Amino acid sequence: MESNQIVKRYKTRQRIIDVLPFFALVLLFGLFCAVVQAKGYRLDMYLRIIFNEGIVLAVVATGAVFIYSLGSFDISLGASTLFSATLGVMTYNATQSLPLMILVIFGVAIGCSLLSSVLASVFHIPVFVTTVAMMSVLSAIAAQIITTNGGALGGISIPSEVVAPLDNMGFKIAVLAAFWLICFFVFNYTKIGRREKFLGGNPVCAKLSGIKINTYAIIAFVMAGIGVGLGAFLTLVYTPSVTASTASSIGMNIVVAIVFGGMPISGGPRSRIYSALVGGFSYILLNNILKLIVDSGVGYGVSQIVAAVCFLAVVYVTGINYRSKQLPR
Amino acid sequence: MKTSRKIIGTLAIPCIVTAILLILCAIGGKSMIANRTGFNYFVQYTAIVMITTMALSVNLNSGRFDFSLGSMAVLSSVLAAKVTQQLLHGGTGSAIAMLVFGILFGAILGLASGALYVSLKIPPIITSLGVTLIYEGVTFTVTSGKYVMDEVRNPSMTAFAGNWYFPAILIVVVLALMIYLFDHTRFGYDYKALQSGQKVAVNTGIREVPNALLCYVICGALMGLVGFLNAARSSNINGGALNFGSIGIMFTAFLPMFIGGYIGRFSNDKLGYFLAAVCMSMLNSTFAAFSNEISASMQSIINAVLLVVFLIYLNNEGLLKKLFKPIKA
Numbered sequence: 001m002e003s004n005q006i007v008k009r010y011k012t013r014q015r016i017i018d019v020l021p022f023f024a025l026v027l028l029f030g031l032f033c034a035v036v037q038a039k040g041y042r043l044d045m046y047l048r049i050i051f052n053e054g055i056v057l058a059v060v061a062t063g064a065v066f067i068y069s070l071g072s073f074d075i076s077l078g079a080s081t082l083f084s085a086t087l088g089v090m091t092y093n094a095t096q097s098l099p100l101m102i103l104v105i106f107g108v109a110i111g112c113s114l115l116s117s118v119l120a121s122v123f124h125i126p127v128f129v130t131t132v133a134m135m136s137v138l139s140a141i142a143a144q145i146i147t148t149n150g151g152a153l154g155g156i157s158i159p160s161e162v163v164a165p166l167d168n169m170g171f172k173i174a175v176l177a178a179f180w181l182i183c184f185f186v187f188n189y190t191k192i193g194r195r196e197k198f199l200g201g202n203p204v205c206a207k208l209s210g211i212k213i214n215t216y217a218i219i220a221f222v223m224a225g226i227g228v229g230l231g232a233f234l235t236l237v238y239t240p241s242v243t244a245s246t247a248s249s250i251g252m253n254i255v256v257a258i259v260f261g262g263m264p265i266s267g268g269p270r271s272r273i274y275s276a277l278v279g280g281f282s283y284i285l286l287n288n289i290l291k292l293i294v295d296s297g298v299g300y301g302v303s304q305i306v307a308a309v310c311f312l313a314v315v316y317v318t319g320i321n322y323r324s325k326q327l328p329r
Numbered sequence: 330m331k332t333s334r335k336i337i338g339t340l341a342i343p344c345i346v347t348a349i350l351l352i353l354c355a356i357g358g359k360s361m362i363a364n365r366t367g368f369n370y371f372v373q374y375t376a377i378v379m380i381t382t383m384a385l386s387v388n389l390n391s392g393r394f395d396f397s398l399g400s401m402a403v404l405s406s407v408l409a410a411k412v413t414q415q416l417l418h419g420g421t422g423s424a425i426a427m428l429v430f431g432i433l434f435g436a437i438l439g440l441a442s443g444a445l446y447v448s449l450k451i452p453p454i455i456t457s458l459g460v461t462l463i464y465e466g467v468t469f470t471v472t473s474g475k476y477v478m479d480e481v482r483n484p485s486m487t488a489f490a491g492n493w494y495f496p497a498i499l500i501v502v503v504l505a506l507m508i509y510l511f512d513h514t515r516f517g518y519d520y521k522a523l524q525s526g527q528k529v530a531v532n533t534g535i536r537e538v539p540n541a542l543l544c545y546v547i548c549g550a551l552m553g554l555v556g557f558l559n560a561a562r563s564s565n566i567n568g569g570a571l572n573f574g575s576i577g578i579m580f581t582a583f584l585p586m587f588i589g590g591y592i593g594r595f596s597n598d599k600l601g602y603f604l605a606a607v608c609m610s611m612l613n614s615t616f617a618a619f620s621n622e623i624s625a626s627m628q629s630i631i632n633a634v635l636l637v638v639f640l641i642y643l644n645n646e647g648l649l650k651k652l653f654k655p656i657k658a
Contacts, residue, residue: 119637136580140625252458301468301474301571304571305467305470308459308466312455327537329391
């Protein structure tokens, strides 16, 4: 009888935890609209800013869920986005061809991801260290190209009219929806997703069951590479210029977004593809709400502290059902 | 293991690195350390790298990844500089006072970070993300996002930065303390037990929480020291790093940590970190000698490639030995 009650309590808690990220997103959206209205600013303009900031993070993070579900970690995705966008701009400026630019962006993004996965899976280098090295190399090369060809501050750019027809909500929503649906399907309804969650949850057992770890690691990195490619392309559509600081914070923001969306950093069966989308937009909304409320230069520090406290609170609540006797590692 | 093998194993990497870099300098007609100032920088950089590496390894070797090291160094040095300025107005003994306050504030910040981890019981990597954002936010608020300069530019700090023996004394003291703490005290024995078998260690009665807290305190104190050394070296502290801008400080410690771990197989891992820091400092001095030929971007790339190559060797040592083993007739 008592064990039934415990199970019931556990399930109720879990249901609440599962709904919490969506609830937080709706709440933050409502709060954002209220703050913008109260300040007397144009809501449509601010919503467009949120959308454009959030979509790049959401797309890259959605692809990254495949890596995180394995229990791995990649902080080079921001640098990958910068590098892909840089080479994309260079290609366009050399050939004046938009299709070729898109091809290069995706080729480079997937290539960088594949290189990370090969180093990690074939040469057995810890994934995190590989991505730290990749981050240094990619951002250094991109910075070198940008500085040489356009200057550190001004950066390099393509003519805005090239991507202007694509800079609309309809196109971006279509891109996000298409990528998200593909990822949702692969992650939830194919053996790729199931096996990746299995590998993240119990790698030893998964290996003993005959699952090839390297194969699924490479697939995960390719999916993340596609996300990076899309993110780099959408970045160029929104702002057709690239500087050394473009997408610099994406790498770490992905981690925050995924966790904010209710997914554990350890991956495994509790990984959710929607976490990236929900968490990405929630985090962007929270940051912008705080920027609006604390409206001064020094306020950036205060708003970051508040965002961090909210982040820790969300993680604490979402992990409440999974406390162990030992300290987690 | 034979003593001769231990000595060769310990000194092989430092000797090889020294030989290669000296040959490169000779070919390029440069001097690795041209004058007294160059030697001061060399010893200071050795101290910074060694202490950062030790701070990183304390938690990382126990499976606790800590992103907040950089933010701890920056915040503790900012607070120490402000308090020292209030008390001594840049007069005699300012450097010593800032050093002591830096260690003290660093230890307090480390304790706060550890307390958050053990009380929330969420994965350390997540806690450290939140803590990084909080500490960066506090630093930004305290400094108004500006560089701290007046507080660290005084005769006392100049004297500290201009003499190699001050950082040399710090190297000796930190090395001796770390060897004593981790290899000759009950805390160290418990640390090693928890490191190699957390569940078994906890079940045998080792108190994990105080051990973890002390690790965070040590880590914080070491980063306070790093913050002070960085401030003395560059005569300013950047208070404007937000959105994970401070995590770069710890990336310099990855390569020496792995090299130090390798050397530690033959002697002691802390001694290994010191020797690895000497190697990194020699590399840095060589980069400085060739600064006209090798740009900052190229230096980042070289460092990252060295990290990857060393890790490829480290993680495939057995395979490489098998490949190059002479075939018996």
